[in-house]
Amino acid sequence: MASVEYAKGLEGVIAAESSICRIDGENGKLYYMGYPIRQLVEQCSFEEVTYLLLYGELPTIEQLTIFQRKMRHSRPISAPIQAMIRDFPRDSHPMELLQAVVSYLSGYVEHKIQHDAYCNCRITLHQVSQLATVVATLHRFRSGKDYVEPREDLSHGANFLYMLHGREPSELEGTIMDDCLTLHAEHSFNASTFTARVVASTLSTCYCSISAAIGALYGSLHGGANEKVMDMVDEVGELSRVDAWLSAALDQKRKIMGMGHRVYKAKDPRAIVVEGYLERLGAEKGETRYYEILKRIETLFRERMEEKGKPIYPNVDFFSGAVYRLLGIPSSLFTPVFAIARAPGWLAHVLEQRSDNRIFRPKALYVGHQQREVVPIEQRS
């Protein structure tokens, strides 16, 4: 048996064809449907990018107007969903709530539509809209505050901040939040997206697929790196302590969070964008400490690694946590915000999987007992 070889974690194994996302790791490039992420983030809203992911093409003004109206109109959550959030045990993690809510939301689609939803999850788009409302509402309830009715005149990102804080964000805050969602909207196969596709391959609903993907994203090997980056920043505390802290950390062979990426061999293109946001937002808010600490860690760490001939660059998580904190988002919501952003990508993969489906059913390599006899219970020891 030991001679049979297989790829653990399916590493390097092609699981399906896809036209959604291209990652050019060597050159640090990321494309959604062929469009460079930099151009999308500079020229398009998150809603526009959601349209792109679901339909494969960027919308015209007319298409976007209709689509945006639909998404914005879907933002409010019903009384039973609000009750579910209110009753959700305080000790539990928001990701558990999100997973439960998405399955639950499914029930609120009319039966006729629900049937179509097997074929076309574009019409179940309210999941994308409502995830933001659910996350904001959970935070408000846990802070002893009331539900904030979403606004239709704000972008997806700006409205999220509005619901979270109960006040309209600055233009810069709203833009940065919306762009951060775009930057996280899609990233080809990973454990959560693959989960969405496996569930979709059984012809389950797209709610069930997205709910399952949220469960995967919750895992500590998947989401959550930007939380740990901020733990690191808090531990460092101030710019003057970076050099000593990093030397000690490297001597102890500690992992420097937010550095390096399985795919990117150059600086993560999303990190470059988010770094710029951190600088601008810090300047607007008069809080430049995070930016300074992170840039110093990046520079020093790169120097140290280049000495060893192993250059390592920041990934998107390195700067995003600090941006979120400056936007007033608590660390416990970082992974839920990731889920809000990734929902369109997951839906795109569900649609693609269905368009040329084969149920995922890999093989196990059996390594257990061949055969044994059941001994009566009184004779067991």
Add this chain to the structure above:
Amino acid sequence: MASVEYAKGLEGVIAAESSICRIDGENGKLYYMGYPIRQLVEQCSFEEVTYLLLYGELPTIEQLTIFQRKMRHSRPISAPIQAMIRDFPRDSHPMELLQAVVSYLSGYVEHKIQHDAYCNCRITLHQVSQLATVVATLHRFRSGKDYVEPREDLSHGANFLYMLHGREPSELEGTIMDDCLTLHAEHSFNASTFTARVVASTLSTCYCSISAAIGALYGSLHGGANEKVMDMVDEVGELSRVDAWLSAALDQKRKIMGMGHRVYKAKDPRAIVVEGYLERLGAEKGETRYYEILKRIETLFRERMEEKGKPIYPNVDFFSGAVYRLLGIPSSLFTPVFAIARAPGWLAHVLEQRSDNRIFRPKALYVGHQQREVVPIEQRS
């Protein structure tokens, strides 16, 4: 790109090692942890088999006593879960509720335990216990009836029927229900079990893993075949019509539900057991019609296929739907009952995945646009 080959649906690809289940399809044999399914079903309760799947060995009397007490003590569901079931939209499918409830249940584990739950989902066993209560309660609420408090003196299967109907089942009914759960407790990798492992591979909680697996089982390519068998039986109506019905169906090249299995090239060993139950239960209840119709379809179909040199045998779904109907379980609960039964198998795979983990992250074969430029929205057409 077209020249790159890969296995669609990961067919034939080894995804992981496993010691849990061995299927000898050629000879129609199924083993859990090395024990033949026939011996397990004849000598062990579902709770005993659950212990086997979670600990790898059959329990001693003392171990089973403690384990059983714990499982039975966990059967009742709390008021918020009852409220969630009551408020669940009537149009939605029970599988959507189950998926939501499992995520939600997670929140009711104390935080300390929840942390351990990442490492050891044996202690989150109340999921297995409570799924049966949730399914029974949903059915009662939808029928305008009250919640039935579970009983600790009944087996898992018998208690499920008790909660569902509000009256104690006969000894035969209770035994058959419990054994049917055992027969469905595990079946190596398939889309739902693989989903549970993919989610577990991110180090997400076992609740999130099981919830995701439920989402996959909901898909029409996965669960639900025994519902369709009963649709067929209802269409046939009576024994005297089988021959004409089958001839017409074969002429129309219709698929005969519950026949054939991807893995078994002989009669599914579970089908043999369930067939016996159907005969005995039919005799007890004075309703032998289902058994007679199904046996006649089996015989005729086998003859027709053997003429073509393609023998095809019944799988477990061929007889299980009729057994469930005689137990008073409505068709809409067949797949939820499958989930109740499979939960220990899923948990076993979650534990095994964690014991030697690598996150599942296969590759996509990119076949989309290489690069294109974002055109300003007013210039798009």
